[in-house]
Structure formats: structure tokens, C-alpha cells
Amino acid sequence: MEQKKLEEKISQLRAYQKILWAYDHAIGVMDYDRMTSMPPGGAEHRGESLALLSGEIYKIQTDPKKGELLDALAEAEEDLDPRTRREVQELRKAREKLTQVPKQEVMAQEAAVNRAIVCWQKARENNDFASFAPHLAELIDIKRRYAGYVNPDGDVYDTLMDDYEAGMKQANMDPFFASLKEKLVPLIQQVKQAQQPDRACVEGYFSVERQRALSSFVMEIMGLDPQHCVLGESAHPLTTQFSKYDVRITTCYIEDSPLTNLYSVVHEGGHAMYELSIGDELSHSVLGDGASTAIHESQSRLWENNIGRSLPFCQMLLPKMKELFPEQFSDVSDETFYRAVNMAEPSLIRTDADELTYPMHILIRYELEKAIFAGELKVKELPDAWNQLYKKYLGIQVPDDANGVLQDIHWAWGHLGYFPSYALGSAYAAQIYDVLGKAVNVEQCCASRDFAPVRDWLTETIYRHGMTYAPQELMERVCGAPFDPDYYVNYLWDKYGELYGVRK
Secondary structure, rough: OOOHHHHHHHHHHHHHHHHHHHHHHHHHHHHHHHHHOOOHHHHHHHHHHHHHHHHEEEEEEEEHHHHHHHHHHHHOHHHHHHHHHHHHHHHHHHHHHHHOHHHHHHHHHHHHHHHHHHHHHHHHHHOOOOHHHHHHHHHHHHHHHHHHHHHHOOOOOHHHHHHHOOOOOHHHHHHHHHHHHHHHHHHHOOOHHOOOOOHHHHHOOOOOOHHHHHHHHHHHOOOOOOEEEEEEEEOOOOOOEEEOOOEEEEEEEOOOOOOHHHHHHHHHHHHHHHOOOOHHOHHHOOOOOOOHHHHHHHHOOOOOHHHHOOOOHHHHHHHHHHOOOHHOOOOOOOHHHHHOOOOOOOOHHHHOOOOOOOOOOOHHHHHHHHHOOOOOOOHHHHHHHHHHHHHHHHHOOOOOOOOOOOOOOOOOOOOOOOOOHHHHEEEEEHHHHHHHHHHHHHHHHHHOOOOOHHHHHHHOOOHHHHOOOOHHHHHHHHHOOOOOOOOHHHHHHHHHHHOOOOOO
């Protein structure tokens, strides 16, 4: 293709992506508003608007002229720079999937998600799974049909997982989870029998006003620019990216559970850091997002756990805890606070789970989703199946559905196949942190309250690239070797073995 014509088509490609970005921006604002401040009575009309907008995006992406543009650029692949080549690959992949799905299905899903979210919020408050069950069943049916359209000969659950993490299938996730069970359950059992730390300092009454002050402090320490990142409140903590210049995170304040807010802010702050640090040249591009859900999760888990629950971070944070909550922390030592923060104990709520038992929460959701799409489990049977698995893997009784099957919003969002990426992200984080620790003195960053060296390293190796590299390619570039889940297992054994005095 002659140079002038190629440049014209690349210009058209950039304009096309900017239009898609603008629609995504509008939908993102509406979705964020839905989760934080929409009055309940506005749900129906919000759903109509979202469905119509999704229909417009569908028309743009499936426009035959856009297909011709992408095909022409694909034919000139050797003449494209790496960024443009990758953009064409991602846009063609998305278009290929979408053109196989009828427009009415896309719009139906958007409307169904809107109804499901509204119902889930009420159902969780009222401990009423029965009211949510029809909405979940509808979304499961929509997802089955979607998988049948885009991959008619493939496994439904594999097809859904691949949307969140390219190449993530049961064939590789089954041995991954089997390994976690084999290697971590013995550690969990030994920790359960060991002497537990004193948690008095993180129990009692913690005013929301002072927790908000703690949130502001943590965001400042992490280096989250208030000109581009703000903190809101929602029933389920989340991160929403409108652009790399406008990222919103939320938290949930509970007066007798300060760690819930603290680590929600650090976790969502990790997501925000990624989005805020993507290269300027990728703004308005399909590549202007995290490499994958699991890579994104690796960054939130790295900040929350590998850094945020480390002894140096706790030492840095403790003076602020003493200032804000003197009644609980006046006589607390660094070691006591560190051990309280890292107490490992089977618990009901995934987002409050400690690092050690967290993968069991994901394993439970993985097994339930597999059973649903294999036709082995009905929606009405979910609560009992959920409770049985919590007893099997964590040894605890689930008192009600609000603290059980209704605790996560993901199924209401229609994010079926998403949960496995959480465990994979935690494992990615351990391997990335091992490399980070050799390049940056993280302990000194904590002591000086200056995380610029950490942010700079992560930006250079991961953040700025957005989706330029596929997840496994990115892992090899960052770590100098393919993904190895043993880093995760070894990290947990080293940390909790030392904390609880247990050995392999």
C-alpha cells in the first residue's frame, strides 16, 4: 500500500477508536453513577439509555466499512508500526466476535445487567437470594447464547473466561487450582492450629470520619493524583476508568472493620495507579487499558498485599493509626499491628479475606461457575452449593445468603468467567514482586513515605504499555521468564510460615 494511502487509513483508524472511546466514556460515567449516587427510581430509564448506547456501539463496530478498513490495514501489516499493528489485531478480534452476536442480544444483556444490579442491591440488603435468582438465571442464559454465537464448537465456560484473560481455559486453570489446593491447604491447616495474633487493635469502633482521613492519607502516600483520581463510596468497592486523566475508585466504610476500608483503598488504588500511568500516546486507543483482567488484578493485589501488608508498610502506617485512633493504637507495636493485619483465618467475605485463604474463595466461585455451565448445577441450588464448598474448603458455616452467595456484585454485572483471574492475578503479583524487590528498595520507600521508585519501575515495565503486549508476553518481558505459579506458593509459605512458626 502506498504511503499516503496508508497514512490516511491509519488516520481513519485513530478517529474510529476515538469514537469508541467517547461512547465507552459516556457509558462508564453512567455506570459509575449507577453504583454510587443514582436514586433507585431512576434504574429503569438508566437501563434503557445504556441498552440504546450499547446498540449504537454495536452498529459502529459491525459497520462493514470499518471491517474493510481493518482488513486493509491487516493486509499491510508489515508496513505498520508495532502499536498500530496491535490495535488492528485487537479491533479485528473484537469485531469478529461481535459480528457473530445479534444486536438485540447485546442490548438485551445491557438491560438485563441493569435490572440485575438494582435487584442484587436490594436482595443483599434483605438477604433474599430468591428475588435475585431469576435475574441471575437470565444472565446465565444470555452468556450461554453469547458463547454459542462466538464459539459454537467450543466449551461455554472456556469461551467466557477467554474474554477476560486470553487463553485462560479449564485445561490450564484446573491444574493451577489443584496445585494451590495441594500446596496451600496443608499450610492453612497448620496456621489454624497455631497461636493466633492479638487483633484487639483492629476491633472496636472506628468513626467513618476518621476512616475517611485515613483513606486520604493512604491515597496521598501511594501517589494518587487528586486532580485525576477521586474516592467515592459504594456497596462493593470498585475502580472505573473514564480516561487516563479521570479514574474513580470507591470504598465501603464499616465502623467496626477499619481494615475493610483501608485495604479496599489500597487495592482499588493499585488499579487506579495502572490506569493513570498508561502512556499518553495510548489515550483514545483500544490499547489504553490494562493488559488483561489478571494483569490488572496483579497490580491491585501487589499494592494491597505484597506492599500494603508488609512489615515496612505497617511500620510506616502505624503513626497515622495512632493519631487517628489513639484509643485502639496508643500502645500498639509495629509487630503487633503487622500480625493483626496479616492474621490468617477462614472467613466469609472474599474482599476481607487474608492473603492465605483468599485463593480458596476464588476456587469456590470457579467450581460453582464450572458446574453451572456444565449443566450440573441450577441457579436455585447455588446457595446450598456455596455453603457446602465454604464448609469443605474453609471449614466455616455460612449464616445467610447476604454473607454468602449474594456477597459479590460480579454475577449481577454479568461477569461470569471473571473470578478465576483474581487468583491468577495474585500469582502474577508474587512473581512480579520478586523482580520488583530486586530492582527497588521497597522497604526504604515505605520508611521514607516515597513510593516514586516503585511507581516508576511499574510504570516503565508494565503500566505505560497498556494492552500493547498480551499477558503472557508481558509477564516474560517483566520477569525474564514465563509465568510460574510456584512464586505465589513460595511467597505465601515464606510469609505465613514465619508469621506462625510453621514449616513445610
